[in-house]
Amino acid sequence: MNLDLTPEQKLLQGEITRFARTELNAGARERDRDQEFPRDLWAKCGEMRLQGLPVPEEYGGGGLDALGTAIALEALGYGCEDGGLVFAICAHLLACVVPIWKHGTEEQRRRWLPRLCDGSLIAVNGMTEPDSGSDAFAMSTRARRDGDVWVINGAKTFSSNGPIADLALVYAVTNPDKGFGGITAFIVEKGADGFRAGQKFEKMGLRSCPIGELVLEDARVGDDAILGGVDAGATVFSQSMDWERACLGATHVGTMQRLLEGAVKQARTRKSGGQPIGKNQAVSHKIADMKVRLEASRLLTYQAAWRLEQTRAAAMDASIAKLHVSDSLVASAHDAVQIMGGYGFLVEQGVERTLRDAVASTIYSGTNEMQKSIIARWLGL
Numbered sequence: 001m002n003l004d005l006t007p008e009q010k011l012l013q014g015e016i017t018r019f020a021r022t023e024l025n026a027g028a029r030e031r032d033r034d035q036e037f038p039r040d041l042w043a044k045c046g047e048m049r050l051q052g053l054p055v056p057e058e059y060g061g062g063g064l065d066a067l068g069t070a071i072a073l074e075a076l077g078y079g080c081e082d083g084g085l086v087f088a089i090c091a092h093l094l095a096c097v098v099p100i101w102k103h104g105t106e107e108q109r110r111r112w113l114p115r116l117c118d119g120s121l122i123a124v125n126g127m128t129e130p131d132s133g134s135d136a137f138a139m140s141t142r143a144r145r146d147g148d149v150w151v152i153n154g155a156k157t158f159s160s161n162g163p164i165a166d167l168a169l170v171y172a173v174t175n176p177d178k179g180f181g182g183i184t185a186f187i188v189e190k191g192a193d194g195f196r197a198g199q200k201f202e203k204m205g206l207r208s209c210p211i212g213e214l215v216l217e218d219a220r221v222g223d224d225a226i227l228g229g230v231d232a233g234a235t236v237f238s239q240s241m242d243w244e245r246a247c248l249g250a251t252h253v254g255t256m257q258r259l260l261e262g263a264v265k266q267a268r269t270r271k272s273g274g275q276p277i278g279k280n281q282a283v284s285h286k287i288a289d290m291k292v293r294l295e296a297s298r299l300l301t302y303q304a305a306w307r308l309e310q311t312r313a314a315a316m317d318a319s320i321a322k323l324h325v326s327d328s329l330v331a332s333a334h335d336a337v338q339i340m341g342g343y344g345f346l347v348e349q350g351v352e353r354t355l356r357d358a359v360a361s362t363i364y365s366g367t368n369e370m371q372k373s374i375i376a377r378w379l380g381l
């Protein structure tokens with residue numbers, strides 16, 4: 001087994017890291033403070049096809065395989081210090097673009113993918129509801145047929161990109177007797193009758209990625225809005241979560257690499273008692289822990305991403321990666337703040353922002369408690 005990156009993968013990594021550092025970082029602190037979504041930077045990312053990395057080139061994407069996508073996203077998480085922007089791209093790409101690519105009809109792919117991949121359109125995934133999060137398939141949103149249209153009623157919450165989205169992937173119950181086998185995914189356009197963005201929320205981290213509610217009040221869509229077939233929503237959603245759990249974690253691997261480099265630099269240069277603080281085992285062992293977490297996270301992420309295209313059942317690998325990477329990110333961001341001392345607590349250093357951003361990673365894409373339940377289920381428990 002050769003674990004080295006290919007020359008093409010190294011090139012891609014270098015290109016995205018350079019792009020992120022030179023184009024995306026200025027003003028990240030202010031955007032976090034003001035909860036401001038950087039539409040201009042989103043457009044620049046679109047020019048790089050970051051919003052469509054794995055989508056075939058014929059639909060306007062980057063044509064990367066799943067592992068290449070993870071490597072590219074790792075470089076984005078490494079180079080880009082605006083965690084909200086990185087998250088907005090991933091929410092759009094992994095929970096909306098990938099499902100349309102994987103489950104769309106040829107007509108849906110041609111209609112939506114080119115503009116989603118180049119960033120002309122922004123997408124939101126609407127699954128979670130005020131009364132159903134971990135128990136996502138217990139949703140209340142209903143869709144019923146009325147002549148030749150579908151009428152959807154319900155409300156979604158925690159919808160990342162919701163306040164600014166042009167397109168929503170909304171899940172609704174179409175067949176209440178069939179449990180999770182009775183859910184359908186609908187592509188709903190901004191401006192559709194009865195559909196609107198609801199309340200916007202303020203949150204602890206990832207503040208440049210707007211989050212809010214989606215409201216469907218007798219929203220009307222045609223058959224051409226159905227993604228993957230009637231009652232096939234659980235399959236669409238589950239596969240999108242495999243991609244999100246594997247590949248969003250790749251951005252966190254990149255972030256952990258950046259945190260580690262910052263911590264090493266601080267440990268070598270900051271002096272206490274006449275010697276660099278890194279000479280103290282209490283500090284150097286923290287850094288060793290950060291390194292171990294990083295390397296294990298990277299391997300689990302690459303394995304999960306690779307599995308996405310090798311087998312029909314990548315779910316357990318994706319859950320293992322998601323669980324380990326997000327716990328590692330929180331622990332390493334906390335260590336990084338501690339190693340910086342008082343400076344780590346200052347907003348201008350940016351490390352506290354990374355810690356605030358990191359906290360959400362153990363909640364989104366399914367909480368870490370739920371990942372343990374998924375892993376246990378795969379083990380027959």
Ligand SMILES: Cc1cc2nc3c(=O)[nH]c(=O)nc-3n(C[C@H](O)[C@H](O)[C@H](O)COP(=O)(O)OP(=O)(O)OC[C@H]3O[C@@H](n4cnc5c(N)ncnc54)[C@H](O)[C@@H]3O)c2cc1C
Pocket residue numbers: 091124125126127128129132133134135157158159160161206211360363364365366367368369370373
């Ligand atoms: C930053 C952010 C972005 C998000 N973006 C989106 C998005 O774009 N689209 C979308 O649809 N959703 C999104 N979400 C929602 C996210 O998927 C849910 O918050 C998550 O699934 C948890 O649901 P909940 O918040 O209702 O918590 P609950 O399900 O109420 O859980 C509360 C606590 O109880 C635990 N718990 C619940 N049930 C069990 C169980 N059976 N076993 C063990 N423990 C359990 C949970 O682990 C958690 O600790 C986002 C969330 C965040 C924080």
